[in-house]
Amino acid sequence: MGALIGKIKENEISELSLVEVQKEEVSGHQIIKNKSNRDILDLILFIITKENIYYQIDLVESSLSEYSFSKEDIQPISNNYLKKLLELKIGSGFHEIGCRKIFPAWGDFRKLSFSAKIQWPDRFHYQDSRGDVLVLPYLFNQNVELIDRFDNSEEFLQWIYENRKYEYVTIDEIRDLNFKLIEFLKNIVIN
Known part of the structure; x- marks a missing residue:
């Protein structure tokens, strides 16, 4: 495992694929096969993030995921995968954060x-030693029209401010970044 991590750090390996079920037609030397190896991959991903390596996941199909590695603070999942995620519909809320998802932060x-500590959140599975997560300003509520699912409400912004991880961040920065994140999400989900 140490050799694999070293090759990722040195950019000798820039991507890996994970096949969740055994598929004979999938082949290659950088493929991890079998669902039991998920724990090994999670450990590798956690360790490489301690080494300031970032990664992005792309869900190619239901049983095939691709992981790309970078020294840049890249978006945690591809736009294609993010669009699939945003199309999910959740019928009821999750305590303080409503019908929202906790998501890895980037850039x-x-x-x-x-x-904040939130009980029973809907959290996107992503291994990262830095632990920076945000609440997507998007309501996964099937009873809300698509255009109304983006949350830039003062109540939501105030919650972020009161529970921010980095005390130096101002409410105005939060407003600006939340607006930019909403525009980014709209561009993905509407286009």
């Missing part, structure tokens, strides 16, 4: 990270 959006 400037790390300033939207929060530190």
Whole structure:
């Protein structure tokens, strides 16, 4: 495992694929097969993030995921995968955050990270030693029209501010970044 992590750090391996079920037609030397190896991959991903390596997941099909590695603070999942995620519909809320999802933060959006403890959240599975997560400003409620699912309400912004991970972040920065994140999400889900 140490050799694999070293090759990722040195950019000798820039992507891996995970096949959740055994498929004979999938072949290659950078493929992890079998669902039991998910724990090994999670450990590798956690360790490489401690080494300031970032990664992005693309869900190619239901049983095939691709992981791309970078030294840049890249978006945690591809636009294609994010669109699939945003098309999910949740019927009821999750306590304080409503019908929202906790998602790994990246780039400037790390300033939207929060530190509150939330019971039973809907959290996107992503291994990262940095622990920067945000609440997507998007309501996964099937009873709400698509255009009304983006949340830039003062109540939501205030919750982020009161629970922010980084104390130096101002409410105005939160407003600006939340607006930018909403525009980014709209561009993905509407186009």
